[in-house]
Structure formats: C-alpha cells, structure tokens
Amino acid sequence: xxxxxxxxxxxxxxxxxxxxxxGVSLAIELLTSHVKVVQTKATNGDxxxxxxxxxxxxxxxxxxxxxxxxPFTGTIPNDLAGGEYVRNGGNPVANEFLGRDxxxxxxxxxxxxxxxxxxxEKGNIQPQFVNQYILTDVFLSTVTSPAIKTPxxxxxxxxxxxxxxxxxxxxxxLRTLILVLLSHLPGSQQAIKKxxxxxxxxxxxxxxxxxxxxxxxxxxxxxxxxxxxxxxxxERCEGESAPADxxxxxxxxxxxxxxxxxxxxxxxxxxxxxxLLFHSTFAPPYIQYSIVNPSFSQSTPARxxxxxxxxxxxxxxxxxxGVTKSHSVIMDLPLSLDPLNLAKNKAxxxxxxxxxSRFGVFPRYRPENIQWFETRAxxxxxxxxxxxxxIADPASGETQVESINMLACRLTSxxxxxxxxxxxxxxxxxxxxxxxxxxxxxxxxxxxxHLAHGGTPKIRHEWALSAIPFEFPSLRDxxxxxxxxxxxxxxxxxxxxxxxxxxxxxxxxxxxxxxxxLIARGKRAPPTSVSGCVDARNVSEVIASGNIxxxxxxxxxxxxxxxQESRFVPRQAGTDExxxxxxxxxxxERQLQEDGECRPDATSExxxxxxxxxxxxxxxxxxxxxxxxxxxxxxFSKEDIQSQRHIExxxxxxxxxxxxxxxxxxxxxxxxxxxxxxSVLA
Numbered sequence: 001x002x003x004x005x006x007x008x009x010x011x012x013x014x015x016x017x018x019x020x021x022x023g024v025s026l027a028i029e030l031l032t033s034h035v036k037v038v039q040t041k042a043t044n045g046d047x048x049x050x051x052x053x054x055x056x057x058x059x060x061x062x063x064x065x066x067x068x069x070x071p072f073t074g075t076i077p078n079d080l081a082g083g084e085y086v087r088n089g090g091n092p093v094a095n096e097f098l099g100r101d102x103x104x105x106x107x108x109x110x111x112x113x114x115x116x117x118x119x120x121e122k123g124n125i126q127p128q129f130v131n132q133y134i135l136t137d138v139f140l141s142t143v144t145s146p147a148i149k150t151p152x153x154x155x156x157x158x159x160x161x162x163x164x165x166x167x168x169x170x171x172x173x174l175r176t177l178i179l180v181l182l183s184h185l186p187g188s189q190q191a192i193k194k195x196x197x198x199x200x201x202x203x204x205x206x207x208x209x210x211x212x213x214x215x216x217x218x219x220x221x222x223x224x225x226x227x228x229x230x231x232x233x234x235e236r237c238e239g240e241s242a243p244a245d246x247x248x249x250x251x252x253x254x255x256x257x258x259x260x261x262x263x264x265x266x267x268x269x270x271x272x273x274x275x276l277l278f279h280s281t282f283a284p285p286y287i288q289y290s291i292v293n294p295s296f297s298q299s300t301p302a303r304x305x306x307x308x309x310x311x312x313x314x315x316x317x318x319x320x321x322g323v324t325k326s327h328s329v330i331m332d333l334p335l336s337l338d339p340l341n342l343a344k345n346k347a348x349x350x351x352x353x354x355x356x357s358r359f360g361v362f363p364r365y366r367p368e369n370i371q372w373f374e375t376r377a378x379x380x381x382x383x384x385x386x387x388x389x390x391i392a393d394p395a396s397g398e399t400q401v402e403s404i405n406m407l408a409c410r411l412t413s414x415x416x417x418x419x420x421x422x423x424x425x426x427x428x429x430x431x432x433x434x435x436x437x438x439x440x441x442x443x444x445x446x447x448x449x450h451l452a453h454g455g456t457p458k459i460r461h462e463w464a465l466s467a468i469p470f471e472f473p474s475l476r477d478x479x480x481x482x483x484x485x486x487x488x489x490x491x492x493x494x495x496x497x498x499x500x501x502x503x504x505x506x507x508x509x510x511x512x513x514x515x516x517x518l519i520a521r522g523k524r525a526p527p528t529s530v531s532g533c534v535d536a537r538n539v540s541e542v543i544a545s546g547n548i549x550x551x552x553x554x555x556x557x558x559x560x561x562x563x564q565e566s567r568f569v570p571r572q573a574g575t576d577e578x579x580x581x582x583x584x585x586x587x588x589e590r591q592l593q594e595d596g597e598c599r600p601d602a603t604s605e606x607x608x609x610x611x612x613x614x615x616x617x618x619x620x621x622x623x624x625x626x627x628x629x630x631x632x633x634x635x636f637s638k639e640d641i642q643s644q645r646h647i648e649x650x651x652x653x654x655x656x657x658x659x660x661x662x663x664x665x666x667x668x669x670x671x672x673x674x675x676x677x678x679s680v681l682a
Contacts, residue, residue, distance in 0.1 A: 065131035065625065067115060067225060074619030076116065076608065077581060078123040079572045082638025084224045085583045085606065086113040087564065088211055089630020090199040093139060094148045103156035104420035104629075108142070109134035109199035109211055112585070112627050114606050115224040127606070127621045134198045134211050134219060135228035135651040140190035141183045144654055147678035152179050153195065157421030159348040166342055173339070175681050186667060187674050189654035194231060200264035201632035205275045206294040207645035208237060209636060212264045214280065214319070217249050223641045228651040233260065234292050234305055241648045249290060251306055255283060259306055262290075264632075265382070267323040270478050273297070276323050276364070278330065279306060282338060286312045287330060289367050309367045311360055314338060317349060317417075322386035322406045323364075325481050329386060329406055329449070330370075332358040334377050335414050351414035353377045353432055361404050361449050361457075371457040373449050376436055376530050379411040384444065384473035384487045385480055385515075403450045403460065407487060407515060409471045410445040410464070412438040438531055444470040444489065446519055461526070464533040465518040466552055468542065470511060472565040472632075476577055485516040486578045488566055488611070493539040493556065507563050509539055510582060512614050514551035521551075553614040555582075560590045564627075567635045568611055581618060582609040583635065585627045602626040 090107025115128045133139055142148050154172035158164050176195075183192040196216025203210055210218035210232055220229035220237045230238020233248025250260030258281040266277035275292040285308035293303070309330055317337035322329030334355035341348050357378050362370040384407040391402040415425040448461040472490040479485075490507040522534040535552060537545075542552045557563055566584040574580060584607055591602040604627040608618040 064133060065129065067128040067130045068624055070114070070127045070129050070621050070623055072127055072619055072621040074608070074617065076125045076127065076619045076621075077569075077571070078125070080116040080569060080581075080608075081118040081123065081125050082116065082641065083569070084113050084115040084636045084641065085567060085569075085633060086111055086202055086209070086223075086226065086636065087585060087627070087630055087633030088198075088200060088202045089628060090197065091133070091628060091630075092151050093133065094142050094151050101155040101157040101161070102421065103160075105156045105199075106151065106153075107199055108139045108151075108197050109136065109213065110630075111202065111211065111221060111226045112630070113224065113226055114583075114621060114623075128224070129621075129623050129625075130224065130226050131625070132221075132226040132228075134221065135653070136196060136198050136216075136219060137183075137190060137192040137194050138197050140651075140654065141179075141188065141192050144189040145179075145678060147675065147682045148179075149682045152176060152192070153197065155421070156349075156417075157423060160417055160421060161423055162347060162426040164347070166345065169342060169348065178677070179681060182674065182677065185670075185674070187671050194260075196261075199631070202634050203266060203268060204634065204636055204640050205266075205268050205292070206273065207643055208232060209640075209644070210266075212262065212266065214264050215261055217260045217262055218266070222647060222650065223636055223644060229647055230651060234290060234303070237645075239647055239649050239651070240645060246303065246305075249279065249305060255281070258282060259288060263319065263321065265320040267321075267481075269323070269325070270480055271325070276328060278309070278318070278321055280316060280318045280337075282315045282340070285309065286315055287318065287332075289328070289330075291365070304365060307367050309360065309362070309370060311358075311370055311372055315340070319381045320383050322383045322404075322408070323481060324386045324388045324401075324404055326388050326401050327361055327363055327386075327404050328367075329383075329404060330360040330362075331380055332360060332372075333379055335379055335417070347426075349414075349417060351379070351417075353413065359406075359447070359449060359459075361451065371449075371452055373457055373459050375459055375462060379414050379416070380408045381411070381416070382471065382473055383408040384489070385475055385484050387481060387483045389448075400453070401451060402453075403448050405483070406447045406449070407465075407473070408445050408447065409442055409473060409489070411442045412440060415440060416442070441467075442469050442471055443467065443533070444473070444487065444513060444515075446515070446522065461522070462530050463522055463527040465513060465515060465522070466535045467533050467537060468511065468539050468552070468554075470513075472507075474565065474567055476568050476570055476580070477635075478570070479577060483516070484577065485514060487513050487515050488568060488582060489513070490563060490565060491539055491554070508557045508561070510555040510557075510563055510566050510584065510609065510614070511539075512553040512555075512578070512611070517551040548613075555609055555614045557586065561586055561588050562629075563607075564629060565632055566609070567633055569635050576612065578612045580611045582611045583607070583633075584609070585623075585630075587626065587629070591626075598626060 088111055091110035092107040111132050113130045117126045117128050119126045138152055142152055153176055158172050180192045194216040196213045198211040198213045198219045200213045208220045209223050210220055212218050218232045220232050222229055235246050235248040236242050250256035259279055261279055262277045266275055268275055273294040277290050279288040287309040288306040289309050291304040312332050315338035317335045334352040336350050356374040359373045360370045386406040388401045389403045390399050393400050418425040443464040445464050450458050450460045469491045470489045474488050475484050489511050491509040491511045493509050518534045527533055539554055542554050563584045563586050566582040568580055570580040585604055586607050587604045591599050604623050606621040610616045
C-alpha cells in the first residue's frame with residue numbers, strides 16, 4: 001500500500017490530506033483528440049525489474065491517474081461532500097494507427113471521476129480527480145499483446161460505412177475471431193471470455209457501481225478509486241466472496257454468451273430498488289428481459305432472468321427502453337444490427353425509413369402480455385422518463401393503469417449513427433411519401449400509449465415538446481418512473497444535433513425543460529401528430545426571452561467552450577424538485593492547435609451549475625488533464641460509496657517473468673507462429 005500526498009492547493013488547506021493508492025502510480029498524458037499515448041515510467045520505487053507489467057512495456061497502460069487533488073474557484077456545495085461524479089466513455093488503448101476507421105461508440109471503457117473529499121468538520125471540500133481504464137478481458141488482452149496496434153474489435157464505423165465492402169467487413173470480423181481464439185491459447189496472459197469494452201454508462205445498484213455496454217454483462221468498479229472488480233451476472237460478481245446460486249444472465253447453452261449481453265441503460269426503481277434490463281441478441285427470441293431484486297428484497301420471484309419478449313422479428317440496434325412503476329416499454333425501431341445482413345448484401349447496421357417504429361408495452365413481470373403500438377419510422381437512443389396514468393375502474397372502483405407516458409429523444413433518421421463516425425448517411429433507396437417526410441432533427445418527444453383494456457391499443461399523443469435539439473436527457477433520480485416536472489439535457493445553438501457530431505460531441509448548451517407545463521399546453525392545443533411541436537422557438541429565441549418563468553431555460557456555454565452530458569445532484573435540504581446542481585465536464589477548444597489536434601498540456605474543468613436558475617456556475621474545478629468527449633455519467637452519493645459490498649480482490653494488469661522464459665522447444669516454436677499471426681493481424 002502506497003500513500004501518495006495530494007498536491008498542494010492554493011484554494012483549500014490540505015494539511016494532513018492523503019490518498020491511499022494500491023499498486024503503482026502512473027502519470028497520464030492525453031495528447032490529441034484521437035488520444036495519442038505517451039510512454040511514462042512507473043513511480044513505484046520498489047518496482048521489480050525481473051517481473052514487469054505489460055502496462056510498463058506498452059505505453060497505453062500508463063493512461064491512468066490516481067486520486068489527485070484539484071484547485072477550484074467558487075464554492076463547492078456542502079451537499080456534495082463524500083460523493084463522486086463519474087463519467088464513462090471510449091478511449092482506445094491500442095491506437096497507434098490513426099488512419100483507421102474510428103467511431104464515437106468505439107474504444108475501451110475509461111472512467112473519469114471527481115470525488116468530493118470532506119477534509120474537516122467545517123464542511124470544507126477538496127475535489128480529487130481520478131482516471132482509470134476498466135480492466136475488461138479485451139483491454140487486458142490488448143495490453144498484454146505488444147504486436148496489437150489497433151483495437152481488437154472492429155470499429156462501428158466499418159460496420160455502418162455504406163462504402164465498406166463485404167470483403168472488408170468479413171475480414172475485420174474474422175480478425176477479431178482469430179484474436180479472441182489466440183487469447184485462449186498458450187502464450188496469452190488474458191483469455192477473452194467476454195467481448196464487452198464497458199465504455200457506455202455507469203450506475204449504482206445494491207452496493208455495486210456497474211459499468212455497462214451492449215456487448216456483455218455489467219462490470220463492477222470500486223468507488224472512489226474506480227478500480228475494476230469483475231463481471232456481474234445478475235447473481236454474483238467476480239471479486240466478491242458470495243457464491244453464485246445459478247448461471248445468471250444468459251443461462252446455459254451455446255447461446256448463453258450472447259444472451260448475457262445487456263442494455264447499456266438498465267433502470268433502477270427508486271422505490272423498490274429493482275434493477276430492470278433487457279438483452280438484445282442476433283437469434284430469436286431477439287429480446288429477453290431480466291429483473292434483479294436487491295439483496296434485502298423479499299419479492300417473488302427472487303430472480304427473473306431472460307424472459308422472452310414476443311413480437312420482435314429481427315435483430316435490432318436497441319440501446320434504451322422505458323420503465324414505469326408498473327410497465328416496461330421496448331422500442332422495436334427500423335434500425336437493424338444483424339451480422340446476417342452480410343449474407344443479404346446489406347450493411348450490418350441498416351435503417352429502413354419505410355418500416356414502422358413499434359413500441360411494446362407490458363407489465364413489469366409479464367412480458368408475454370405485451371401490447372404493440374405502431375407509428376412512423378424514427379430512431380430513439382435515449383428515453384428521459386416514463387410513468388403511469390392511473391384511473392379508477394368504473395365497475396370495481398379499483399385503480400388501474402390507463403396509459404403509459406414516455407419522454408424520449410426522437411431522431412427523424414439514423415444519421416447520428418453515421419455522423420458519429422465522420423460518415424455521410426446513405427441516401428434512402430426507397431421512396432417516402434411527402435406527408436411522412438420530416439426535417440432532420442432530434443427533439444424531446446412526448447408519447448402517451450393508451451392501453452387496450454379490451455379495446456384497441458393506440459398512441460393518443462405523439463409530438464415534440466420543443467423545437468430545440470435535445471439529447472443526453474437526465475432528471476432527479478428520486479422522481480424517475482413518476483410524473484417528474486423537470487428534464488435536463490444537452491443542445492446545440494446553431495445546428496442540428498447530428499451536425500454537432502463528428503468523432504466528438506460539440507454541445508454548447510445545457511437545457512432545462514418544464515415538461516409538465518409543455519405537456520399540459522400540448523394537450524390543450526394538440527400539435528400535429530408526429531411532426532408537430534408545442535414550443536417552436538430555437539435556442540437563441542429562448543435565451544432572448546429573458547423570462548425567469550419560461551418552461552425552457554438554457555445555460556449557454558461561453559464562446560469556444562463545450563459541455564458534456566450533465567447529471568443532477570439534489571440539495572439535501574431542498575423542497576423543490578429542481579433544487580440542486582448540474583455537474584458537467586467542459587472543455588475550452590481554444591486549446592486546440594491549428595491542425596485541430598489537442599495540445600499536450602490541455603486541461604478540462606468540471607462545472608457545478610445552479611439547476612434551478614440555470615444562470616450561474618457555483619464552482620469550477622480545474623482538472624489536471626483533458627477529459628475527452630464521452631458518453632454517460634452518474635452521481636454517487638456518500639451513502640452509495642459507504643454502502644458498497646465487500647471486495648475480495650480487484651482485477652489488475654497481468655505480470656510475467658523476464659523474457660526468454662519459454663524453454664520448451666515446442667512452446668518456442670508455437671510462440672514464433674503466434675507472433676507471426678499477431679504481426680499479420682496487428
């Protein structure tokens with residue numbers, strides 16, 4: 001155990017403040033917007049030269065930062081003391097060939113956090129920055145294979161590129177399969193048993209912080225240091241002492257590998273603490289559904305894993321879903337993700353604007369009772385909130401669910417999938433009728449699904465609340481799955497959301513929407529179904545209004561600054577739903593060089609913004625490095641961190657003896673063959 005002193009700060013008294021760091025402290029240098037990696041040396045004075053970590057031999061493994069004190073300006077709210085803000089995102093560790101295909105959804109999972117350390121009883125807080133790769137099987141295999149120069153997994157950009165030939169895609173997939181197979185053969189330090197890079201989101205459930213990605217189960221990390229614990233299968237977690245009672249997600253059998261893949265956006269019921277999620281696979285039943293009850297729950301059934309959701313006829317790119325206190329909503333949209341498309345001479349990822357969007361609504365524990373609702377083609381990657389509308393049954397007087405409400409970020413096409421890889425979206429080959437053509441947009445939409453109850457299910461309301469671009473929604477966690485009043489999100493002031501994406505996200509505005517007010521206005525004067533909008537103003541017009549009671553409030557970033565997804569943190573003594581703060585990583589792009597690359601000394605900040613007024617920055621925390629534009633984050637309270645389950649062991653970088661330790665002639669011959677294969681696939 002090494003004790004590393006927190007650097008001095010001219011903001012706060014740091015007397016006697018230290019951070020315990022397990023293992024070797026390594027410096028970080030995030031160099032360009034493509035994350036070029038610089039070799040750094042281990043700082044552990046007890047380092048044994050006879051046994052080196054592959055991370056010390058391979059520059060990328062040094063891309064970590066232990067808890068390190070940060071200077072700040074302003075006043076950090078006392079309610080943040082003991083908590084931590086953590087954001088996930090892709091950051092490819094094998095990145096030497098920068099001419100390769102790259103996509104915003106690619107890269108090994110990297111967690112970036114700011115912990116709010118209470119340093120005395122007076123409420124003084126010292127923020128501490130921490131940055132860690134998630135030690136997935138793919139990451140560990142990559143850093144222990146020196147020949148690998150590009151990511152093991154094929155880029156999403158390759159799969160979605162209309163110009164990618166069948167041969168190119170097949171070769172990329174074949175390369176991945178061979179490298180996975182090699183990882184199980186002699187000479188490997190890490191077998192790839194799960195291909196998830198865990199680079200999308202992070203959440204808290206039942207004493208565990210879980211990082212997520214669509215291509216595998218969640219993986220647990222420890223707070224506040226963000227060390228990797230191990231894979232979580234719904235029953236137990238690697239690195240914990242409790243034995244498994246069953247096989248967990250995926251069950252048993254040849255398809256269990258695919259059926260344990262979970263959505264990157266599981267939902268936690270704020271009252272019951274149930275964890276709800278779905279599994280999207282390439283074979284029927286294409287969608288399965290699971291619920292993990294908390295350990296203290298006496299609910300029946302105790303486990304509810306991989307229940308088939310009927311009605312989905314093909315493999316889909318399904319990223320999120322809706323959950324109320326009684327029902328779940330699955331989105332069967334015309335965006336396919338199917339390797340079998342290659343046999344049909346179609347792209348692996350394909351969007352069909354002539355096919356309908358379908359929403360499947362079913363009771364929480366009864367997916368077999370699903371009701372389907374159809375509407376015009378669209379794409380939805382994120383839902384903001386879902387809740388029930390209750391009525392009294394006229395006959396019995398008992399309360400029943402009349403309809404399901406959902407707020408979602410609706411796109412009129414799949415262009416975001418392509419623009420996130422710096423690709424032009426393909427021109428649709430099928431004609432769309434004039435009355436169904438829509439302008440390119442991503443807006444916050446309101447849906448009301450009226451349940452059948454013996455009649456015909458129908459979508460009663462479907463329209464945008466505002467004309468401004470809106471994505472990355474969040475709200476106060478305690479009011480999710482109920483009729484929350486406020487939803488927060490990100491926007492752009494001078495373009496569509498899709499145009500703000502290249503291989504990064506350029507969001508210059510944070511937005512607060514009073515959804516209760518706009519839904520009520522829309523019901524009084526319903527807009528045109530599907531294409532209509534309650535509030536037609538753009539971002540500039542909303543800002544210019546200056547109305548403190550405006551149902552839409554915008555926090556505009558200073559010129560040249562860009563924000564990332566924000567998270568709401570409530571004021572503990574607050575009485576209003578919006579009484580709290582927004583936390584967001586921000587970056588000043590004036591630090592970019594003329595060629596668009598990032599200076600080696602570039603840094604980001606974490607801003608704490610008044611969520612009620614959306615008018616002021618409470619505090620600005622200066623981070624020791626740049627935080628690349630990424631995906632989803634979360635707030636972990638002091639109670640969350642203190643309530644974590646016991647950890648028996650952490651994942652770590654493998655070590656090996658000095659070179660030349662392969663003494664068997666047969667093994668030496670195999671290692672020569674292995675190196676040759678890796679050099680070809682590098």
